[in-house]
Amino acid sequence: MKQGEKTKHYILDESNKLFYMNGYSSSSFSNIVNATGLSKGNITYHFKNKQAILEGIIAKRMIEIEASFKQWEEQGSTPKERLMLFCDMIIAEQENIESFGCPMGTLTAEFSKNQPELYALTLPMFSAYRVWLKEQFEELDFSNAEEEAMSLLGKVQGVAMVTHAFKDKAFLHKEMEKIKESFSRL
Amino acid sequence: MKQGEKTKHYILDESNKLFYMNGYSSSSFSNIVNATGLSKGNITYHFKNKQAILEGIIAKRMIEIEASFKQWEEQGSTPKERLMLFCDMIIAEQENIESFGCPMGTLTAEFSKNQPELYALTLPMFSAYRVWLKEQFEELDFSNAEEEAMSLLGKVQGVAMVTHAFKDKAFLHKEMEKIKESFSRL
DNA sequence: GTCTATATCTCGATAGAC
DNA sequence: GTCTATCGAGATATAGAC
Numbered sequence: 001m002k003q004g005e006k007t008k009h010y011i012l013d014e015s016n017k018l019f020y021m022n023g024y025s026s027s028s029f030s031n032i033v034n035a036t037g038l039s040k041g042n043i044t045y046h047f048k049n050k051q052a053i054l055e056g057i058i059a060k061r062m063i064e065i066e067a068s069f070k071q072w073e074e075q076g077s078t079p080k081e082r083l084m085l086f087c088d089m090i091i092a093e094q095e096n097i098e099s100f101g102c103p104m105g106t107l108t109a110e111f112s113k114n115q116p117e118l119y120a121l122t123l124p125m126f127s128a129y130r131v132w133l134k135e136q137f138e139e140l141d142f143s144n145a146e147e148e149a150m151s152l153l154g155k156v157q158g159v160a161m162v163t164h165a166f167k168d169k170a171f172l173h174k175e176m177e178k179i180k181e182s183f184s185r186l
Numbered sequence: 187m188k189q190g191e192k193t194k195h196y197i198l199d200e201s202n203k204l205f206y207m208n209g210y211s212s213s214s215f216s217n218i219v220n221a222t223g224l225s226k227g228n229i230t231y232h233f234k235n236k237q238a239i240l241e242g243i244i245a246k247r248m249i250e251i252e253a254s255f256k257q258w259e260e261q262g263s264t265p266k267e268r269l270m271l272f273c274d275m276i277i278a279e280q281e282n283i284e285s286f287g288c289p290m291g292t293l294t295a296e297f298s299k300n301q302p303e304l305y306a307l308t309l310p311m312f313s314a315y316r317v318w319l320k321e322q323f324e325e326l327d328f329s330n331a332e333e334e335a336m337s338l339l340g341k342v343q344g345v346a347m348v349t350h351a352f353k354d355k356a357f358l359h360k361e362m363e364k365i366k367e368s369f370s371r372l
Numbered sequence: 373g374t375c376t377a378t379a380t381c382t383c384g385a386t387a388g389a390c
Numbered sequence: 391g392t393c394t395a396t397c398g399a400g401a402t403a404t405a406g407a408c
Binding site: 021022023025026100101105106108109110112113114115123126130147150151153154155156157158159161162164165166168171174175 | 287333
């Protein structure tokens with residue numbers, strides 16, 4: 001990788017952490033300068049504005065999400081096992097979720113009210129999960145696979161939200177285990 | 187009510203709508219000026235700063251929340267019926283939730299990451315629901331009433347979140363009916 | 373490719389006339 | 391009690407030196 005590309009990814013990774021921990025609109029260019037140790041001019045050389053950074057972050061996240069799907073499909077031989085792996089991922093993130101909420105949910109929530117352009121950038125992450133989950137329920141011969149997928153997405157978002165609001169990761173653990181148990185009965 | 191009090195409540199009500207529809211940090215003093223038709227000077231005469239407006243809004247919301255509890259206790263003679271009334275309230279709000287999310291959840295989410303002082307203002311709304319729901323489950327002789335209350339809060343927050351993200355109030359309706367049905371089996 | 377310096381805008385907050 | 395006028399801080403964005 002060239003130096004320019006390295007810097008670009010470095011900016012994206014540091015900004016991603018920043019946006020996750022503090023929110024997008026609360027994160028200023030100066031915050032990114034401090035977090036990276038780079039100059040403001042250098043950052044705007046690589047990204048024409050703040051939105052371009054967000055776009056780069058979401059592109060990286062989409063690749064990661066698709067990579068998760070691939071991994072779960074390799075590790076789980078049945079849809080049931082794959083749904084379990086999905087739940088395990090949430091449980092593995094319990095510390096971060098307690099502190100900062102769901103990376104996808106909190107970002108989407110920040111834009112959904114009144115920033116349609118940024119909202120349109122984040123929605124594909126949600127849709128990717130929705131589609132993948134739907135496929136799992138279809139394989140399980142659910143007639144309402146789409147609805148089941150949205151329902152599960154909702155449950156997980158709710159758990160993440162309340163876990164974050166009450167700073168209670170034990171709650172997340174219990175709720176996700178309940179969901180896994182409901183899958184084990186399928 | 188004196189003229190001053192009337193103006194005060196008028197500012198609070200208009201700001202409440204504004205904060206709900208656009209978010210707190212995205213709503214500026216100028217927005218409040220436009221929404222109310224009052225001058226900036228007049229607004230700061232009644233509220234020393236933006237946070238004071240938020241405090242006034244939350245105080246009003248808390249009164250409304252307590253009034254709901256009272257109403258549900260009058261209308262519902264059993265905890266089961268009262269939980270149903272709680273669900274009906276969510277369903278009645280489906281249009282607003284689709285457009286702007288849960289008024290309590292979205293506000294809390296906005297502050298929970300990095301504005302501890304404002305977060306501390308919103309949390310009591312969440313806690314009020316948590317306590318009231320817990321009481322209902324206690325009356326139903328649940329040994330884990332607290333957990334059930336948080337679980338229900340989470341479900342509702344998740345439904346609201348996904349409804350808002352996908353702009354799909356039909357989903358909210360279906361999910362809330364499912365929850366009501368689970369209560370009917372108690 | 374990286375830096376410093378600067379321009380412009382909008383925000384929340386304040387001062388003072390009426 | 392309501393208004394107009396203005397301040398200072400911090401934001402994004404741009405220009406230009408090295």
